[in-house]
Amino acid sequence: MVGDASSWSRALVKISPYTFSAVGIAVAIGVSVLGAAWGIYITGSSLIGAAIKAPRITSKNLISWSLNHLSVIFCEAVAIYGVIVAIILQTKLESVPSSSIYAPESLRAGYAIFASGIIVGFANLVCGLCVGIIGSSCALSDAQNSSLFVKILVIEIFGSALGLFGVIVGIIMSAQATWPSKV
C-alpha cells in the first residue's frame, strides 16, 4: 500500500496524525471566522449606508434592537459554530505512546478530525457569505419598503441553516476519532 519514499501515499501516512488534527481544528475556526467576517462586512456596509436615509432600519426604538441586527447576528452565529466545533475537536485529542502514533487507528483519528475541521470550516464560509449577501439585500429592501423585511428574513434563516448542516456532519464525523488506548 505504501509506495516509494517520495510518493504522496507515503507522505500522507508519514505525516503525524497530530498534524492533521491540528490543521483540522485550525481550519474549523479560522475559515468559519473568515466566513462570518466576510458576511458581516457585506451586510454592514449596506446597512450603514441605507440607515443614513432611513434611520428606522437600525433603531426600532431605544430598548429593543432593530430586526436588521439579526442579519449580523446570523453571520456572527457562523463564527460561534466554528468556535464550538474547534473546542469539540480539540477535546478529541489524546496523547498516545510514541510507538502507536502511526498505528492505523491513530491515522484514522487524525484524518477524522482533519475532515471534520474542513467540513465545518468551508460549510461555515459559504454559509457566512450567503447570509451576508442576503442580509445586505435585506437591509436595502427594508429601507425602501418595510413590509419586505420579514419575507427576506425567512430566506436568511434558511441560509443560516446551511452552516448547521456542516456542524452536524462535522460532529458526527469527529465521533469516529478514537485513538489507540494506552496499554
Next chain:
Amino acid sequence: MYGFEALTFNIHGGYLEAIVRGHRAGLLTAADYNNLCQCETLDDIKMHLSATEYGPYLQNEPSPLHTTTIVEKCTLKLVDDYKHMLCQATEPLSTFLEYITYGHMIDNVVLIVTGTLHERDVQELLEKCHPLGMFDSIATLAVAQNMRELYRLVLVDTPLAPYFSECITSEDLDDMNIEIMRNTLYKAYLEDFYKFCQKLGGATAEIMSDLLAFEADRRAVNITINSIGTELTRDDRRKLYSNFGLLYPYGHEELAICEDIDQVRGAMEKYPPYQSIFAKLSYGESQMLDKAFYEEEVKRLCLAFEQQFHYAVFFAYMRLREQEIRNLMWISECVAQNQKSRVHDSVVFIF
C-alpha cells in the same frame, strides 16, 4: 468574475450603493406629482416640495418665486448629492461618476460657443450652464474662433480632449458646425463610456450597455429627424451615429437614407423594443416622440434598481433626478403661465 461581484463589491461600493438607493427613495412619487399638478401658484408648489427632499433647499427662498429659482435649487440638490457621492467614491466608481458629467460638459461647451457666436454676454451664459458640467477654464471658451483654437486653447486640459480627435477642423464656427461638433463629441463620449463599462464587467456592463445602447439609439433617431431637410449629407449623417446599440449597424444604414418621419418610423418598427414607442404615436407626428422616449428611458432606469452590486444605479439615479427636475420645471412653467391644461403633456411619472 461574472456572478461573483456580490462577494467583493461591498468592499468599495456597498456603502455608496446603499446611499444612492436611499436617495432614490426620495424621488417624487405619482402622488406627489398629482398634488403638484393641483397647485395654483408657485408658492403652493414650494409648500408641497417642502415635505420632500427639496424642502431644505427651497425653505429660505422669499416670495415671489420664479420658475428658474425652483429649478436652480432642485439642481443644486442633485449637485450636492453627486458631490457627496464623488467624495466618498473610490476607483473605479469615481471614474464612473465622472463619466456621467461629461454629457453636461459637452452641452455646456456647445452652449457657450453658440452663445458667443450670437454675441451674448459670457457671464449670462455661464449662469445658464449645468453646474455638473462646469470645468475651470469654461469662461475662456468665448475667445475661440474655430475648432482648432477651441481645442488648443481650452479643451486640451479637460476630460473632453480625447473626444475631439474626430472633429478638429480649421473651419470657422457656425451653427451647423457646432451642432455637428456636439454630436461628434457625444458619439465619442458614449462609445468611450460604453467601452469603460464593458471593462468593468459583470452586472455593471450588462445593465449599462443596455442603458447606453438606448441612449445611442435615441440620439441616432433624433439626429435623423433633426437633419431631415438640412444640407447634411447621408454619409455625414451616418458618421454621427454611435457604433454600438441595437440599431448598429443595419438600422443605421436605414436611418441614414430616411427622408421623412414615416421612413424613420418604418426603419424603427423593425426593432421590437422601439415598436412599442412608435406604436403610441400617430402617423406623421414627431412632437410626442421625445416624451415617448423619455418614458421608455425612465422605465429602463427604474429597472436598473432591481439588481444589486453594480454601478448602473448611480447612473440611473442621476438620470431619474434630471428627469424629475425637467418635470418640476414643466409643472412650474405651466402653473406660472396659467396653462394648467397642458401640465400632463410633458410630465413623465417616475414611479
